[in-house]
Amino acid sequence: MNEISLHNVVPNVFSQRHDLHSDIWGREVALRRGGIYLVEAASGTGKSSLCSFIIGQRRDYVGSISFDGRDVRTLSTTEWSTLRQRHLSILFQELRLFPELTAWENVQLKNQLTHFRPDAVVAQWFDVLGIADKRDSLVGMMSFGQQQRVAFVRALLQPFDFLLIDEPISHLDDDNAQRMSQLILDEARSRGAAVVATSIGKHLPLPYQQTFSL
Amino acid sequence: MTLIWKLLRRHVSLPQLGGFFLANLLGLCIVMTSVQAYHDILPAFSGEDGFLPNTYVILSKRVSATSALGGHTASFTEAEIADLARQPFARRVGRFTSSRYKVFASIAMGERSVGTDMFFESVPDDFVDADLAGWHFEAGATEIPIILPRSYLAIYNFGFAESQSLPKLSEGVVAMVRLDVTLRGRDMQQQLRGRVVGFSNRLNTILVPEDFMRWSNATLASGAEQGPTRLIVEVANPADDAIPAYVQAHGYETGGNDLDAGRATYMLKIASGVVVAVGLLISGLSFFVLMLSIYLLVEKNSAKLHNLLLIGYTPSRVSLPYQALTVGINLAVLVLAVVLLYVVRGRYMELLWQMFPQMSEGPTSPALAFGASLFVLVSAFNILAIRHKINVINRPQ
Numbered sequence: 001m002n003e004i005s006l007h008n009v010v011p012n013v014f015s016q017r018h019d020l021h022s023d024i025w026g027r028e029v030a031l032r033r034g035g036i037y038l039v040e041a042a043s044g045t046g047k048s049s050l051c052s053f054i055i056g057q058r059r060d061y062v063g064s065i066s067f068d069g070r071d072v073r074t075l076s077t078t079e080w081s082t083l084r085q086r087h088l089s090i091l092f093q094e095l096r097l098f099p100e101l102t103a104w105e106n107v108q109l110k111n112q113l114t115h116f117r118p119d120a121v122v123a124q125w126f127d128v129l130g131i132a133d134k135r136d137s138l139v140g141m142m143s144f145g146q147q148q149r150v151a152f153v154r155a156l157l158q159p160f161d162f163l164l165i166d167e168p169i170s171h172l173d174d175d176n177a178q179r180m181s182q183l184i185l186d187e188a189r190s191r192g193a194a195v196v197a198t199s200i201g202k203h204l205p206l207p208y209q210q211t212f213s214l
Numbered sequence: 215m216t217l218i219w220k221l222l223r224r225h226v227s228l229p230q231l232g233g234f235f236l237a238n239l240l241g242l243c244i245v246m247t248s249v250q251a252y253h254d255i256l257p258a259f260s261g262e263d264g265f266l267p268n269t270y271v272i273l274s275k276r277v278s279a280t281s282a283l284g285g286h287t288a289s290f291t292e293a294e295i296a297d298l299a300r301q302p303f304a305r306r307v308g309r310f311t312s313s314r315y316k317v318f319a320s321i322a323m324g325e326r327s328v329g330t331d332m333f334f335e336s337v338p339d340d341f342v343d344a345d346l347a348g349w350h351f352e353a354g355a356t357e358i359p360i361i362l363p364r365s366y367l368a369i370y371n372f373g374f375a376e377s378q379s380l381p382k383l384s385e386g387v388v389a390m391v392r393l394d395v396t397l398r399g400r401d402m403q404q405q406l407r408g409r410v411v412g413f414s415n416r417l418n419t420i421l422v423p424e425d426f427m428r429w430s431n432a433t434l435a436s437g438a439e440q441g442p443t444r445l446i447v448e449v450a451n452p453a454d455d456a457i458p459a460y461v462q463a464h465g466y467e468t469g470g471n472d473l474d475a476g477r478a479t480y481m482l483k484i485a486s487g488v489v490v491a492v493g494l495l496i497s498g499l500s501f502f503v504l505m506l507s508i509y510l511l512v513e514k515n516s517a518k519l520h521n522l523l524l525i526g527y528t529p530s531r532v533s534l535p536y537q538a539l540t541v542g543i544n545l546a547v548l549v550l551a552v553v554l555l556y557v558v559r560g561r562y563m564e565l566l567w568q569m570f571p572q573m574s575e576g577p578t579s580p581a582l583a584f585g586a587s588l589f590v591l592v593s594a595f596n597i598l599a600i601r602h603k604i605n606v607i608n609r610p611q
Contacts (some may be wrong), residue, residue: 057524059610077529077608085526096521098221109217110525158526 001067001087001161004031004054009063011049023212024050026063031194033161036206039198041214047198048093050214051166055090056080085114086159093166093198095151099140103131103150106139107157114158125153128179145171152180156187163188165197169204181205218522222535225514230507235543237500242551242588244493246581247558252486253576254563256453256479269452270341270416273298273445273466289441294464298447303454308341309442310419311427314435315399319408321391329394334360335419336427341446344412351426357407358395361421362388364413385413399434417446418469455480501592504543505599508536512603519607529604533597540596548589555581 006029014020023029024039025046031037041047052058053065056072065072067083075083097106107122126132129149139147148171155163163184169177181204188195197204198214275288290298290309299307313334320329339346344361351358371382383391393408414421431439449457458477461468512519522532555578566573 055524056610077605081523081526081528084524090524092524096524098518098521100224101217101221105217105220109221109522112217113526154525 001083002033003066003068004162005029005066005069007064007066009053009061009065011046011053012060012062014046015062022214024214029212031162031196033194034192035194036188036209037194037196038203038206038208038211039196039214040203040211041198041200043200045214047200047214048166051090051092051164051198054164055084055088087161088164089155089158089160089162090164091148091152091155091166091168093170095147097139097147097151097154099138102136102138103142103146104135106150107154110154110157116157116159122153122157125156125183128183129153130176130179143171145173145176148172149176149180152183156183160191160193162194162196165195165204167198167200169202170200177202177204218527218532219535221518221522222515222532224518225511226539227507227511230503230510231539231543234500234504234507235547237503238497238544238547239550239554241493241495241497241500242547242585243554243558245490245497245588246493246551246555246585248486248489248493249584250555250559250576250578250581251562252482253578253580254559254566255482255576257576258566258570258573269449271447271449271452271457271461272418272469273447273461274443274468276465276467289443290445291441295441295445298445298460301456301460303449303451303456303460305448305450306341308338308446308448310444310446311336311424311431311442313397313422313427314431314437314439315397318396318398320394320396322394332420334422334427334430335444336422336424337417337446338424341417341448342414342421343416344414348411349423351423351429353429357409358422358426359411360393360408361412361414361417362410363418363420364415365418367413397430397434400436402434404430404434453479455483497588497592501595504540504596508540508596508600509603512536512600512607516607519604523604523608529601529608533601533604536600537597540600541593544589544593544596548585551585552582555585 006024006027008026008028010020010025014025020026022045039047039050049058049061053061054072056075059073067075067087098109101109103126111117111119111122123132123135126135129152131146131149134142134146134150139150142150148168152165152168155165165184168180172180184195184204184206187193195206197206197208275290277288295307295309298304317332317334318329319332320327339349342349342361349359349361367383367385367388374380375382388410391410393410395406395408397404397406455477458480519532523529559578563575
């Protein structure tokens with residue numbers, strides 16, 4: 001997948017508002033493979049909605065979203081599964097981890113599906129992100145910042161053309177944010193992929209090519 | 215798979231699944247055992263060693279007061295005979311032909327002579343259950359072969375002869391008796407000799423060869439030929455309940471208890487049908503218990519299922535654990551039901567053998583096929599319903 005384009009997309013909840021000043025809602029927006037984008041937003045401006053629309057989780061918007069010119073509303077269940085396995089990865093703001101599984105099992109759940117990286121590489125990422133000692137801890141027992149890093153590793157364990165990261169460093173210290181940024185850059189570059197990060201203030205330190213204000 | 219199962223087995227309710235297991239086992243056992251019992255007991259009504267090996271049914275039209283007074287004919291029309299011959303239960307249909315002239319027969323017994331007016335009937339030769347050597351007649355011959363019902367001899371020996379102090383007659387002696395037969399018709403008279411060549415259990419009439427009947431009716435009969443008033447039908451299976459149904463529907467009558475096997479089969483079918491229906495009802499209800507249990511399980515785990523779908527799992531892959539669970543339970547139920555079927559069957563066959571030692575076991579394939587079909591049907595429905603439920607979860611808001 002080379003391009004995600006938004007054509008006059010407005011969430012249904014905003015459709016009656018005429019004072020919408022946004023670089024994304026109601027505009028023509030194109031996100032291209034290889035680019036690094038930042039979506040800045042205040043709370044309640046629909047940042048997570050944007051991610052949900054792109055990932056196919058929600059459809060409560062007007063306008064259209066296309067992947068390489070194909071309207072996402074026409075994608076079949078199988079096509080969505082393939083997209084989520086091979087082309088589009090997301091770090092959810094709410095993480096969507098499984099608290100009854102350990103950190104390691106949570107990432108294995110994804111790696112068993114994609115067979116993308118050997119265990120040694122995954123262990124190394126755990127190490128870099130400072131959660132190696134939490135490997136066998138239940139995710140439900142971990143802090144939000146630690147859980148964020150587990151979810152991040154899981155998001156990397158698949159091929160992708162676009163990586164959506166929704167408020168990735170809300171609970172991270174600068175040191176960990178720096179390490180996460182480096183990992184994102186390495187992985188995105190090795191795949192020629194685009195990174196779309198959202199933020200409500202604290203940005204992930206990345207060389208953004210374009211910044212949208214939501 | 216193991217990680218997914220670890221996630222999705224949460225909220226699996228053992229009491230609910232156990233309840234389904236027992237209820238479904240009960241239902242399937244009842245269904246399979248009744249189908250099996252039906253096939254085991256059915257041969258007792260039919261076949262060579264059945265209660266009623268009679269494969270011939272003699273049909274006549276019911277004579278009622280109105281039909282007798284109204285001059286309605288009791289003979290079968292060609293259309294009725296053709297319709298009967300078309301029925302799946304009928305192998306062959308033969309007609310009784312009656313003599314349409316006067317017959318007087320007498321036996322000389324020393325100085326006394328016993329005589330009576332009587333009649334002859336004939337049926338096609340291949341319906342005759344006696345030795346057919348000498349069972350023919352040619353025009354100009356002076357001797358008529360006759361077959362008598364065996365019951366007549368019994369009536370004479372044990373009824374008439376006993377009370378009249380007459381000698382009892384064996385079949386061999388009767389065959390030597392000289393019968394003087396006088397035929398009268400069209401102002402003609404023919405004097406012939408009758409000889410009893412055999413006795414029949416099947417045909418309750420005074421039987422002569424068809425050759426003779428044709429010749430004598432052609433020579434002596436007056437008036438137009440009428441259709442036969444009695445028919446003899448060879449049936450494929452005397453226990454076929456279609457026979458009494460057909461006879462009843464057309465207002466025909468049969469001799470004796472010719473149709474008892476058919477009626478018994480009909481009762482057996484009704485009884486088995488009711489039991490199968492009860493079994494199916496229990497199976498159906500247990501199926502609903504299972505579906506509700508699984509729906510509840512999916513509902514409780516819907517957030518997890520949704521997350522799995524969002525990280526790239528396909529609906530078919532997340533459906534698989536639940537589908538495998540239900541199919542596994544169904545299969546276990548089927549296997550256990552088959553085992554129980556053989557145990558129960560062993561018991562009731564012992565009882566049946568005490569009463570009918572010669573009885574053979576029926577095939578197990580219908581009951582097994584029935585159970586297997588039910589398994590396939592229920593499992594297929596489970597698989598589709600679970601998949602549907604997961605698809606609902608997967609649907610974007």
